[in-house]
Amino acid sequence: MRRAKSLTLLSKDVVDYLVDIKKLTQSDVAAVLDVDKSFISRVRSGEREFSPNQMARLAEHLGVPLGVMLIEITEPKKPVSVERRELLDLCARVMSIADAAREEVAVDQRKRVART
Secondary structure, three states: OOOHHHHHHHHHHHHHHHHOOOOOOOHHHHHHHHOOOOHHHHHHHHOOOOHHHHHHHHHHHHHHHHHHHHHHOOOOOOOOOHHHHHHHHHHHHHHHHHHHHHHHHHHHHHHHHHHH
């Protein structure tokens, strides 16, 4: 449960960063993720959260590794070493792979249920 709350707060911080610092509109963010603008509003209010894969897509849209984007959001005044950037980028890729694997398992389970 603690991780979910952290991810919810981080998701809110991501939207705030994209809108307030990077000057994207909520509609821009929604278009990048191919979701409804109301989803972005719910993320910003803390009702919903981004998946790690969605966060990675937003970072890709900005042209930076996910780890770097997250550092800019959580520690905006601290310089980021190359080693830390590489480590955080690797962590982001692992999170994205895990997210994709969970989705595949969910799809397989839905197919099995549909066949029965």
